[in-house]
Amino acid sequence: MPLDLSDESHYDRTRLRQWARGRARSAGVDRRDLLKLFAVGAAAGSLGLAGGGTAAAAPALGVGAGAAPGIVKPLPPDLFTIRGTNAETNFASLRGTGHLTPIDRFFVRNHTSTPRVDVGTWRLKVWGDGLAAGPVEFSYERLRSLRAVERTLFIECAGNGRSFYSTQQGQPVTGTAWTLGAIGVGHWRGARLSDVLRLAGVTRGAVDVLPRGLDDEVVANGVNLGRVRRPLPVAKALDDVLLAYEMNGRPLPPDHGGPVRLVVPDWVGISSIKWVGDIEVSGEALYSPWNTDMYRLFGPNHPAQGSAPLTRQTLKSAFELELGATVPVHRTRLLTGRSWSAAAPVTRVEVSTDGGGHWRRARLHDSPRRGGWVRWSVPWTPRTAGATAVLARASDGTGRTQPETAVHNTQGYLFDAVVRHPVTVV
Numbered sequence: 001m002p003l004d005l006s007d008e009s010h011y012d013r014t015r016l017r018q019w020a021r022g023r024a025r026s027a028g029v030d031r032r033d034l035l036k037l038f039a040v041g042a043a044a045g046s047l048g049l050a051g052g053g054t055a056a057a058a059p060a061l062g063v064g065a066g067a068a069p070g071i072v073k074p075l076p077p078d079l080f081t082i083r084g085t086n087a088e089t090n091f092a093s094l095r096g097t098g099h100l101t102p103i104d105r106f107f108v109r110n111h112t113s114t115p116r117v118d119v120g121t122w123r124l125k126v127w128g129d130g131l132a133a134g135p136v137e138f139s140y141e142r143l144r145s146l147r148a149v150e151r152t153l154f155i156e157c158a159g160n161g162r163s164f165y166s167t168q169q170g171q172p173v174t175g176t177a178w179t180l181g182a183i184g185v186g187h188w189r190g191a192r193l194s195d196v197l198r199l200a201g202v203t204r205g206a207v208d209v210l211p212r213g214l215d216d217e218v219v220a221n222g223v224n225l226g227r228v229r230r231p232l233p234v235a236k237a238l239d240d241v242l243l244a245y246e247m248n249g250r251p252l253p254p255d256h257g258g259p260v261r262l263v264v265p266d267w268v269g270i271s272s273i274k275w276v277g278d279i280e281v282s283g284e285a286l287y288s289p290w291n292t293d294m295y296r297l298f299g300p301n302h303p304a305q306g307s308a309p310l311t312r313q314t315l316k317s318a319f320e321l322e323l324g325a326t327v328p329v330h331r332t333r334l335l336t337g338r339s340w341s342a343a344a345p346v347t348r349v350e351v352s353t354d355g356g357g358h359w360r361r362a363r364l365h366d367s368p369r370r371g372g373w374v375r376w377s378v379p380w381t382p383r384t385a386g387a388t389a390v391l392a393r394a395s396d397g398t399g400r401t402q403p404e405t406a407v408h409n410t411q412g413y414l415f416d417a418v419v420r421h422p423v424t425v426v
């Protein structure tokens with residue numbers, strides 16, 4: 001009986017086993033190089049590549065505050081915090097904005113830098129032994145002539161919230177030290193990946209689909225990992241994945257993958273390959289560093305070989321307030337924020353303004369919907385001056401509530417614990 005790979009965890013476990021036994025094919029990285037990487041990783045505790053090319057504590061070399069890290073759009077300091085080649089959305093700047101994250105404040109996560117891709121000469125090449133015949137190319141015009149779908153979905157980095165492993169749980173992690181702003185909700189318009197794959201002649205024998213970006217090759221620890229790419233099981237690829245060419249009603253901007261990117265609902269941000277140039281459709285299992293050494297859970301809480309590759313994002317909440325904000329005593333203000341989950345709509349949000357002693361239900365301003373977030377608010381009148389913390393805790397339709405502590409992993413992925421947001425009352 002053929003394996004059912006439409007089940008995500010089954011898929012991942014199967015690929016992982018196959019990969020560990022050398023039975024999945026490397027998509028472009030020499031096995032020797034991968035082993036070399038693993039050796040470096042073992043010595044260093046991990047690669048330091050997790051969701052970013054920079055170590056948590058060390059600022060990226062040559063990139064000072066406000067310096068242009070290869071991102072095209074303006075990055076004013078009130079809207080963004082620059083972290084290496086990436087720009088984190090300042091959550092406070094979302095206050096008063098709508099359900100969608102405006103493009104001028106949508107986070108950017110670049111392994112290298114934003115390439116300028118010409119729409120006129122751009123082609124999407126679909127190829128591989130999982131197709132009935134030879135490669136098929138799609139121009140931008142052809143892609144736009146296919147039946148279009150529109151969806152509102154968040155894209156969130158697997159490492160969003162990573163810095164709280166160290167600041168809140170005292171546990172070291174590697175990777176970009178995001179607070180909670182490595183997420184944005186966009187309204188995407190595009191073609192269905194499934195339509196494109198069918199037009200290209202995908203066969204029943206196809207197993208994995210590997211989209212690859214047109215940005216520069218990634219070099220880490222002296223090893224060229226090649227272009228950013230991460231295999232998707234064909235079941236997910238044929239299910240709900242978009243090839244998006246519009247974001248919030250505008251042509252997809254360069255920093256967010258223009259002219260065309262993948263949008264993979266619910267899955268970690270790395271799945272949503274930007275500037276997609278080609279897609280391999282394979283009859284064999286594929287692996288790349290982005291589903292073997294990176295984007296898996298390593299450390300004492302996880303299997304010795306690491307967890308299965310990450311698929312779905314988790315559950316989080318954030319205040320639309322600076323960390324360490326100063327607020328006046330005896331004055332009533334509206335605390336606002338957002339909560340989101342990849343598993344099911346967020347159904348309840350509770351807020352504590354006394355460091356976690358008492359909890360109140362927040363008022364929800366969006367009807368709970370899969371793929372988006374809910375905005376919420378709760379009034380607060382601080383009664384005593386001094387340092388305190390405000391906390392927000394969400395529950396989703398699966399019955400899950402954010403825990404007090406997130407399960408540590410060396411690369412700091414999937415932080416889901418309630419964040420103690422420091423505030424000073426004066």
Ligand SMILES: Nc1nc2c(c(=O)[nH]1)N[C@H]1C(S)=C(S)[C@@H](COP(=O)(O)O)O[C@H]1N2
Nearest residue numbers: 107108109110111157213228256269273274
């Ligand atoms: N080609 C390419 N695709 C990519 C990346 C990249 O560096 N290159 N970064 C990935 C990661 S880690 C994330 S979190 C999302 C970020 O999307 P955004 O920059 O539009 O917010 O894009 C993903 N797609």
Ligand SMILES: [Mo]
Nearest residue numbers: 157158269270
């Ligand atoms: Mo990411």
